[in-house]
Ligand code: SAM
């Protein structure tokens with residue numbers, strides 16, 4: 081992997097004081113202001129809904145260097161991206177990933193409004209302070225259960241204590257933590273009340289996600305698919321939920337929880353089409369840009385970068401890709417073959 085030179089202190093001179101760029105618009109008039117960047121397909125866990133136990137990871141030469149990831153991200157910032165979320169795989173297992181946070185963090189206020197992270201939390205205890213120092217203010221930590229044995233079963237290997245320690249370290253470092261939980265029939269559906277109470281006690285918002293049919297996992301996802309409309313109806317029996325207009329720039333619909341003073345969000349790609357307000361695109365760790373999580377059309381930016389494109393050529397390639405953003409997705413599982421609607425894994429595209 082290429083070494084990254086030390087970060088110069090202060091704002092980048094060429095950008096200091098520059099007004100943020102007008103955002104790119106797709107053919108449907110949506111402003112594209114949010115980039116999710118997957119920095120690795122590797123992970124120290126093997127969540128059963130996300131990847132197969134015997135997952136084969138990409139050869140390192142296929143993965144963009146941190147410099148390449150930064151260069152691409154900078155191109156997007158110049159074209160109006162205001163928010164970047166670093167994801168994976170597990171982003172915090174990538175060696176030297178903090179140099180990317182430092183470099184992108186230096187762009188906050190000079191084009192970028194927010195730099196965030198989605199993590200499984202296992203490495204968070206040792207990175208929380210540094211993330212805060214880089215300007216990260218909010219992070220998402222994935223946690224589907226509070227029970228140690230269940231956690232190890234769902235992740236096929238993890239120890240829940242490391243995640244609890246990571247969440248505590250993040251809170252101490254002043255990071256706002258939102259907990260993401262995939263709602264799974266027969267696996268954690270009896271724990272959603274507990275998760276909400278646990279989050280409420282600690283001041284964390286909770287965001288529930290429906291399982292999406294992405295990539296082979298070696299199991300039958302249908303078996304664990306749980307519609308969030310059902311979960312919400314169950315929660316309303318014990319909690320007072322009132323819909324709010326609060327948004328974080330992502331696809332979740334939020335409700336205030338009267339008893340806790342925190343919020344609960346629902347991400348429902350399977351039961352509710354959220355495409356009309358889509359403001360984001362996803363970059364994989366190999367430099368493939370997916371204009372839609374649920375469609376296969378993509379643009380190969382690794383080829384663009386490695387062909388020696390200058391900034392103007394890079395920006396032209398970004399504009400051309402955004403011009404191909406589709407109207408929306410339609411996740412369906414092929415009933416005959418049970419094949420997932422989208423062959424690539426969430427860990428490749430970046431959740
Ligand atoms: N490893 C990090 C983590 O787990 O937070 C970041 C990457 S992970 C792919 C991002 C999010 O996607 C996690 O909250 C995870 O639960 C979710 N996810 C993974 N596979 C999914 C699937 N098939 N359906 C719905 N959510 C999924």
Ligand code: SF4
Nearest residue numbers: 123125127130169200
């Ligand atoms: Fe790893 Fe995140 Fe996928 Fe779990 S959901 S296997 S933690 S990438």
